[in-house]
Amino acid sequence: MLEQAQAIKCVFAQDKSRRTLPQLTWQDISVLESVNKALKPVVDFTDILSGENYVTVSSLLPMLAHLEGVLLEESDDDSEMTADLKRVILEQMEDRYVDDTI
Numbered sequence: 349m350l351e352q353a354q355a356i357k358c359v360f361a362q363d364k365s366r367r368t369l370p371q372l373t374w375q376d377i378s379v380l381e382s383v384n385k386a387l388k389p390v391v392d393f394t395d396i397l398s399g400e401n402y403v404t405v406s407s408l409l410p411m412l413a414h415l416e417g418v419l420l421e422e423s424d425d426d427s428e429m430t431a432d433l434k435r436v437i438l439e440q441m442e443d444r445y446v447d448d449t450i
Contacts, residue, residue: 379429386433389419416441 372380393415397403420434 378427382427382429383433385426386420386430386437389415390437393419412441412445 393411396411397408400407416438420438422431422434426434
């Protein structure tokens with residue numbers, strides 16, 4: 349949504365029969381940016397796996413390790429919300445994939 353904000357505004361501006369979108373505050377935009385930053389690696393991971401006809405463990409385990417070890421690692425420029433979301437995603441993954449079992 350953030351990437352398409354200008355296009356959405358143009359569509360609503362052209363269609364006078366529709367009500368306008370509610371104005372997002374800077375806090376709303378900050379939340380959306382944090383969620384987007386935390387979930388982007390997961391979306392990419394899901395897209396790659398869903399594009400495969402047959403997902404094998406030999407491809408899944410390295411991808412999970414990369415996701416856990418690199419993509420969801422907290423960085424200094426992460427907001428507090430982004431860091432919290434990454435932690436929760438990692439905790440959920442650890443609960444699901446304990447002892448490298450799938």
